[in-house]
Amino acid sequence: MRQKKLHTILAFAHNQPGVLYKLLSLIRKKRYNVETITVGHTHVEGISRMTISFSHGEGNKIEQIVQQIAKITADFYEQEAVMFYLLSEKVFIRHFGGKK
Amino acid sequence: MARHKKTIKGAELFCRSLVKEGVTYLFGYTGGAIMPVYDAFPKFPQLKHIMVRHEQAAAFAAQGVARASGKPGVCIATSGPGATNLMTGIADAHLDSIPIVAITGQVATSVIGTDAFQESDIIGMLVPVTKQSYILDDPYEIPRVVKEAFYLANTGRKGPVIIDLPKDIANAVIPDDGFDATIRYPVLPPPGIGKDQVAHAQRLMASSERPIVFVGHGVIQSGAQGEVRRFLEKSNMPFSCTLHGISALPGDHPQYLGMMGMHGTVEANRAIENADLIIALGMRFDDRVTGKLDEYAKDADVIHVEHDPSEINKNVRATVPIYSDLKPAVVEMTKVVGHKPYKKWYAFAAENRRYWEGIDPVNQGNSRGDKQNPLMGTVIRKLSDLTDGRDNVVSDVGQHQMFAARYYQFNRFNTWFNSGGLGSMGFSVPAAMGVKYTRPKERVWVIVGDGSFQMNIQELGTIMEQNIDIKILLLNNNFLGMVRQWQDLFHGSRFIGTPVKNPDFIALASAYGISGERVTAEKSLEPALRRAMKHKGAYLVEIVTDMDEMIMPMIPAGSRFSDMRVTR
Structure with a gap:
């Protein structure tokens, strides 16, 4: 059996109906399997924090799904959606719209 | 006694918000849940509603407006089946990045989620194929949601946005002031070139x-x-x-x-x-x-x-x-x-180029006799020459689409409209209606095959009712030509599910009051096209073509460029 890599995405989004559905719909569309999912409040009122782990055979499409999730979350987390994602052992940090 | 404040109905507030966005044409079909919005139309004469004959056509017509004007097109339908019928047109807009705003009625908020009559979870169904989706559960939100919907549809990478409007929200009567229509999350521009x-x-x-x-x-x-x-x-x-x-x-x-x-x-x-x-x-x-x-x-x-x-x-x-x-x-x-x-x-x-011109059947087939049907490429090239490559061309999906893309010489900006990403048959006739409404003084051609034509042929009714002047060029080979070509090349010429027994298209058009003629030989092609161009109102030119004609060259799906085929 092929070794599946586990990818974890941490996203911040507005606490509204449908946001989680939108994220999961994207993951489902790409035929990835969700392994764990945690959603809760943050210290900022109205902002949720989502941690989603999913498995996927190849790593080369991860960059695109991260960009696509960024498009969704950036809509919701005002202009400073910050997202971390773990790819293998490396950690990348991206800022969307935040000043460098 | 308290002083009476001016009030407004949700549906009217909705229409007023559409007017503020500069909407002129709405293509749609009424029904139970969307009736309050239709009821408000007479108070807003700026909004011109075009009743189509099937909601899918409304979505394609809205695309026609969007593609021709660069501004969002609008389609409107009722809940349940009305909304689900819009889906193909919305998915099509998503893949081709076309800004449309789809408005659907919804059952009252009190019964949402109870499998009420004509209830469908349209937002749930459309999330993967829309840029953003809204369900209005508060009438005070109407001005902001409408504004955001138009803004998002047409900002950055364009695309479809849906607004689901429950019937009780449309019927709600609220004080007419204090609305906040500020866009909550403006889209950030890309960083640019460094x-x-x-x-x-x-x-x-x-x-x-x-x-x-x-x-x-x-x-x-x-x-x-x-x-x-x-x-x-x-x-x-x-x-x-x-x-x-x-x-x-x-x-x-x-x-x-x-x-x-x-x-x-x-x-x-x-x-x-x-x-x-x-x-x-x-x-x-x-x-x-x-x-x-x-x-x-x-x-x-x-x-x-x-x-x-x-x-x-x-x-x-x-x-x-x-x-x-x-x-x-x-x-x-x-x-x-x-x-x-x-x-x-x-x-x-x-x-x-010389190599291809030497073997291109269209170059060699210019003098096909009366006994042979004209080649599709010849027909398109003739149309291109007669119109100087300056007319609007709306194509459907199939061989005729590729012939149109290859043999019409587009000399004017943004005059070529077709469904590329989703490849939806049935696109051309309704989309051409939208293009014609946007460019009323320009000539609009539909190039369509016999299969695609019948996928939204009911829109001849809309064309008749509204006197929409579009010229329909029907390339009829009594086959689903593109699939036939693949069957011929990759499936041992087993033509399964592709032969079409067709009606008498000219008689059918005539039943809708649309004039037309059938062309079977090349010499009658030019006079027929000229008559179509001269005719005031819609006109159908049916051209009988050969079923075994292929669009070449072709790089088979998933193949290398070096595998390009130039002949069968």
Whole structure:
């Protein structure tokens, strides 16, 4: 059996109906399997924090799904959606719209 | 007694918000849940509602408006089946990045989720194919939601947005003041081209001997045709268009190699295969463009300019990924590009062009006798010549679409409309209605096959009722031609599910009060087209064509460019 890599995405989004559905719909569309999912409040009122782990055979499409999730979350987390994602052992940090 | 405040109904507030967004035409179909909005239309004479005969056509007609005007088109339907019928048109708009705002009625909020009559979870169904979706559960939110919907549909990468309006919200009566229509989350512009990227692009352009520029849909949508043209003419690089990039620049431009991809020209595809530099502007390397990815343009560096970062490095890895709007990036690149003659490179293209012209059946079949049906390519070329390549052409999906893309010489900006991403049969007739409403003084042609025509043929009723002056060119080979071609080439000529027993199209059109004629020989082609052009009102020209005609060249799906077939 092929070794599946586990990818974890941490996203911040507005606490509204449908946001989680939108994220999961994207993951489902790409035929990835969700392994764990945690959603809760943050210290900022109205902002949720989502941690989603999913498995996927190849790593080369991860960059695109991260960009696509960024498009969704950036809509919701005002202009400073910050997202971390773990790819293998490396950690990348991206800022969307935040000043460098 | 308290002073009476002025009140307004949710539906009227909704219509007023549409007017504020500059909406003129709404294509739609009424029903139970959307009735309150329809009831408010008479108070807003700026809104002109066009009743279609099927909701799918409403979505395509809204696309016609959007594609021709660059502003969001609007379609409206009731809950349940009305909403689900819109889906194909919305999914189509999503794949082609067309800004439309779809409005659907919904059952009252008190019964949502109870499987009420004509309830469908339309938001749940449409999330994967819309940019954003709203369900209005508070009438005070109406002005903001409508404003945001139009803003999001037409900002950044364009696309469809849906607003689901429950009946009780539309019927709610609220005080007419204190609305906040501020957009909550403005879209941030892309970062643009950086100095390092300009320098890197400059180095690649300076050292390239065999460059090719790709002109995509983004060039039309961002209105960057002038900037792109200046870049091309300063650099003297050859260019090729994607299916949706066609009509961004004149088809008779000397640097133009024709369309790229599966049914692209030999010269464009051979150039791509041998290029050392690709400059891709506003396009997404769709699988119909690239064929087998591992073998695609192996020797080429890629400069990819895109404003949607999820399209960069998706299929083809970019040497210089430029996450930017087109105009500023192209302007910066123009500053640093030098002029080169590319003599050998153009000679190579010319050689491939001559090779194809020598074997193109359309060039050889010009004098087919009365006993033979005209070739599809000949028909399109004749139309192109008669209209000087300056008319609006709305095509459906199939062989006729590829013939139209290849043999009509588009000399005027943004005059080519078709369903590229989703490839929805039934697109052309309703989309042409939208184009005609947007450009009432221009001639609009529909190019359609016998299969596609019947997928939204009920819209002849709308054309009749509204006196919509569109010219329908029906290429009838009594077959689903494109599928037949694949069956012929890859499925041992087993023609399963592709022969079509057709009605008498001329009689059918006549039942809708639409004049028309049938053409079976080439000599009657030109007079028929001229009559169609002269006729006031809709006109159908049915051209009987051969079932075994193929659109060539062809790069079979998932194949290398070197596997291109030029004959069967």
